[in-house]
Amino acid sequence: MDLTSADAAEAIDRACREVGFFYVVGHGVDESLQERLESSSRAFFARPDDVKAEIAMARGGNAWRGWFPVGGELTSGVPDRKEGIYFGAEEPPGDLPLRGPNLFPDDDLREAVLGYLDAMTALGHRLASLVGIDPEITRDPTILFRIFHYPAGGDGGWGVGEHTDYGLLTILRQDPTSGLQVKSTSGWIDAPPIPGSFVVNIGDMLERMTGGTYRSTPHRVRNTSDVGRLSFPFFFDPSWDAVVPVPEGAAGAVERWDGEDVLSWEGTYGEYLLGKVAKVFPELATRLPPAAGR
DSSP states (O other), rough: BBBBSSSSHHHHHHHHTTSSSEEEEEOOOHHHHHHHHHHHHHHEEEEEEEEHHHGGGGGGGOOOOEOOTTSSSSSEEEESSSSSEEEOOOOOOOSSTOOOOOHHSHHHHHHHHHHHHHHHHHHHHHHHHHHTOOOGGSSSSSEEEEEEEEEOOOTTSSSEEEOOOOOSSEEEOOOOOOEEEOOOOTTEEEEEEETOOOEEOOOHHHHTTTSSSOOOOOEOOOOOSSOOEEEEEEEEEEETTOOOOTTOOOOOOOOOTHHHHOOTTTSSSHEEEEEEEHHHHHHHTTTTTTOOTT
């Protein structure tokens, strides 16, 4: 859908109710910035693992930033067939989990990532307004960004298995290689890349905020091509200390792929996020403070 259209909010509402995923164009994010980000990312992933390990996540401390190798991230306990770099809002060093400075391999990727974070944060606020999210929930949004590399075909394993995202909105840039699949009411469907667009999906907290009217839709990735695939998911989520409300009169738990009930869960978004991320990287979980729901 075109974000410059007068009926953009209505179209987004319809998509969130029916599927939970939609494409956006007219977003205003500079194409040359996106191309620079992709070029710098390809150059990084072409390096040997021992060179990439110079910014390994273990060096990021509690900020949980940096590179992980293929198989270093788990989905539902199963190693993913992908490697990637974790980023977030650039902040000074501190003791807060998932907050702090990023790790960059070079100035080119640094400048591309920081510029992209600024542009996507602005787009996140714009989309949140169109969705009707209470601005208080995102007064200081939790900003997380990943660059993933899915190796070529190989054994055909899942780059990332079935899962949902944790927060409000995920804004995804895909390279020209297909691989993303979305679970609809009729089964799994492909979500191929469309030039000039972003794919947007809703997360667990938006399902909670709408009492299940909007569903956090499961998705997965498998790269069956003979080239590596890059994806760039940007997560625009509630403020760390936000308590996301459930609307009065919500019917209660809705059936989910993972059997969890995001409507009855209690705590701040930061606690929810820590509990989820600790399952993705168990070896780093011991560095984090106790979190509700872990």
